Amino acid sequence: xxxxxxxxxxxxxxxxxxxxxxxxxxxxxxxxxxxxxxxxxxxxxxxxxxxxxxxxxxxxxxxxxxxxxxxxxxxxxxxxxxxxxxxxxxxxxxxxxxxxxxxxxxxxxxxxxxxxxxxxxxxxxxxxxxxxxxxxxxxxxxxxxxxxxxxxxxxxxxxxxxxxxxxxxxxxxxxxxxxxxxxxxxxxxxxxxxxxxxxxxxxxxxxxxxx
Numbered sequence: 258x259x260x261x262x263x264x265x266x267x268x269x270x271x272x273x274x275x276x277x278x279x280x281x282x283x284x285x286x287x288x289x290x291x292x293x294x295x296x297x298x299x300x301x302x303x304x305x306x307x308x309x310x311x312x313x314x315x316x317x318x319x320x321x322x323x324x325x326x327x328x329x330x331x332x333x334x335x336x337x338x339x340x341x342x343x344x345x346x347x348x349x350x351x352x353x354x355x356x357x358x359x360x361x362x363x364x365x366x367x368x369x370x371x372x373x374x375x376x377x378x379x380x381x382x383x384x385x386x387x388x389x390x391x392x393x394x395x396x397x398x399x400x401x402x403x404x405x406x407x408x409x410x411x412x413x414x415x416x417x418x419x420x421x422x423x424x425x426x427x428x429x430x431x432x433x434x435x436x437x438x439x440x441x442x443x444x445x446x447x448x449x450x451x452x453x454x455x456x457x458x459x460x461x462x463x464x465x466x467x468x
Contacts, residue, residue, distance in 0.1 A: 264382070268336055271336075271339070272339040275343050293375065309331075310331070311359045311374045311387070312335060313333030314344070318373060319331045320349060333352070333354040369395055370395075379434050379435075403440075407440075451465075453465040
């Protein structure tokens with residue numbers, strides 16, 4: 258599949274998922290909630306004022322952050338209009354949700370103290386464009402905090418050559434999983450300094466990188 262086909266699949270998948278995404282019966286999307294506490298914990302290690310959530314879905318991460326830090330300024334970006342429609346209906350203070358592409362971030366340079374990305378990165382057909390965009394929109398000294406799937410190299414290969422094609426057949430827009438070495442190289446090419454890059458339980462990668 259090409260880039261447009263992957264993105265069309267993702268929009269179709271998450272238009273349907275949007276209706277249950279915030280519920281307690283979100284099926285496979287319940288796994289996404291495992292990523293919220295580690296990202297919150299990482300954000301608490303230093304102050305921030307402006308934050309961008311890429312692949313924000315219906316805004317659950319920003320909702321949690323807004324409840325704890327209502328004075329901060331938040332922006333949520335998602336490719337799926339239905340996700341943004343539901344996020345906007347929450348009327349969170351100091352928050353803007355908008356439809357947009359993670360590979361072409363529609364923001365001015367040096368706009369954000371922090372960029373977060375939770376369990377969305379494996380849907381991006383052109384991952385280097387995402388990292389390049391993050392480097393552009395981060396303020397000097399700002400951080401990217403990203404969590405997504407990874408594992409041992411051989412298991413990542415199986416994910417990409419067996420699991421991903423199967424889930425594409427049933428209508429999911431997953432593109433591929435990456436090893437830590439691959440993600441480190443994306444950061445290097447974008448000019449981001451990796452500060453933490455770990456393989457954690459439940460096949461999770463935890464990345465923090467700084468501009």
